[in-house]
Amino acid sequence: MTWEVAVVGCGAFVPGFAGLSGWVRGEPSPDHLTARAEIVPKRQRRRASSLSKAVADAYADALGESKFDAASVASVFGSAIGEATTMVGLLDQMWGDAAMLSPMRFATSVHNAASGMLSIATDNRGITTAMGADYDTPAMALLEGIGLVLARGESVIVCCGDEAPPEDLVADGVGWSLMTAAIALCPSSDAPASCPRLSELMIAPGEHLSSQPGISENQLEEMGRNPSIGLLDLVVAIREGTRGVRALDRGAGRGYSVRLHGVAE
């Protein structure tokens, strides 16, 4: 079966860089060490986790580029460990003094915290999903988004991100640093010919980012362990105009790749 969807926007949040463009240029920005989440009203933003805020920045950039209607666009949020830091905070509360948990922290400990926050912030009553598949999260989130485009003709923003895992729950040297990325998809027939296309999600070898200006090899290696890195690799390739079969994980997943190309290539 052959299919094709168009990419009409991208976004990312990497701490220390000004969005996807800053990351691609390799220009560190001390003004962007934390996510701003300006798409979210202040009151909600104060309660949001660092992951949810980073998701909001990547989502907002992809949404802005795509020019999709914020109040109706469908969304898919992928994360391997979700709000694990919030969960550990709740466990500390629960076993610390056996007092009542923070109800707000509990309500925002769910995997779909960012999905709910953004639907409220954008007054969106459309379809939104949160999911995870460990190191296959980018590939599977992309497939969920592609399914929405192909089966329902939806415009979709797929966003993946993982915060650093709680230090107490992982061995030394296996952690990673926070990053999020987002991609805006729509039916190929709805997009200009200049927009890149995706087709053929498959288990096959593919290329991924192997060096990056503005960041040390150690930092790059640490970021490369992030289960959501595959989507960042893909949006960087799109922004740089690269084509070909792009890997959606860096060896820790089942080896999914996607074909990135132009119209009629």
Add this chain to the structure above:
Amino acid sequence: MPMTPYPITGFAMCNSIGANRDEVRQSLFEGRSGLGPSPIDLPFEAMVGAVRGELSPLPSSLTMWSTRATRIAAHLLGEIAPEMERLRERWRPDRIAVLLGTSTGGADTTENAYKHYLSEGSLPEDYDLFRQHTFGAILHVVRELAGAKGPAWMASTACTSSAKPLATAGRLISSGMIDAAIVGGIDTLCAMTLHGFRSLDASSKTACRPFAADRDGLNIGEGGAFLLIERSGDPIALLEGVGESSDAYHISAPHPEGLGARLAMERALEDAGCAAASVDHINAHGTGTRLNDVSECAAIEAIFGREVPVVSTKGYTGHMLGAAGATEAAMAILSIVEGWIPASLRADPVDEKIFVNVSQERVDGEVRRVVSNSFAFGGNNISVVIGAPR
């Protein structure tokens, strides 16, 4: 355009009222609740729906992935082993997807591991975040035991988690990405969720009373349900349509007039290409909280009127959170197959702000089409239309 109805060719359930679909069927038929005191040590009273008895260990090759959630998953697969064998004969392994949902995943194991860490200064030797906590652990076990090599992921949208895969399965089959899917979900009891719902003042110390005037909250339950959905095949029932929506209102409270719930039900009917009048029964989200039941029933009344029998099965199983959607879809299938609608337990007297037909006695008779609702934190809503084979 309405979706193509897809055959549901097998289903399994395991929860506090039964270890398999026959036991669940019997409990629903007899109006027997599975709620009881919490087996988890808590500093407060809580009534829960716990899976009874011992779960079998995983095969030795999967021991490293052993958690309560993965053992429930293996148990569910065991119940549909003959149907799975038939499914594998019909479709290539890489065309069979595993699309599940959970809210807790392996959180119960992580809770215990973290407690060990706080007291001993180290995690238990056999604890591994990626083998016990994250969603990949359950997916790995299901894929291995089922022989499914297609796409696999876990939806996690709190209490709608295991209904979401029904929507995904329909879309992926329709777009040609897969031919069949194991869909469903699993959740296990955790101290954190019991503490959490108490902190929200949403849990009841006694057996929950969905729709009743003096209801005072929910009980948490555990367990799971799997359904097999195929491109074609011999149907037990049909997945006819799914409607999804967001409240865009509040992170943990439903829209007061049930706006998102109404949108989900309207979209599900549109997706199924059927009229509200053709629906014989609604398996409501019906948590037993003050806010949910009134807003959901207002939405039901606006679409379906006051006649269609409305039932909450959470009075039997408790609120199975991430496993509720699939479990209640499976109970909808039971109603169609068996020809009766279970009673909604402990609803008397019904809240005077609720005007729908809360069915407090079992209703015997043909059931052709059921709508099953699930709503969640984040204002996430989904309604599923299950129909009798045509």
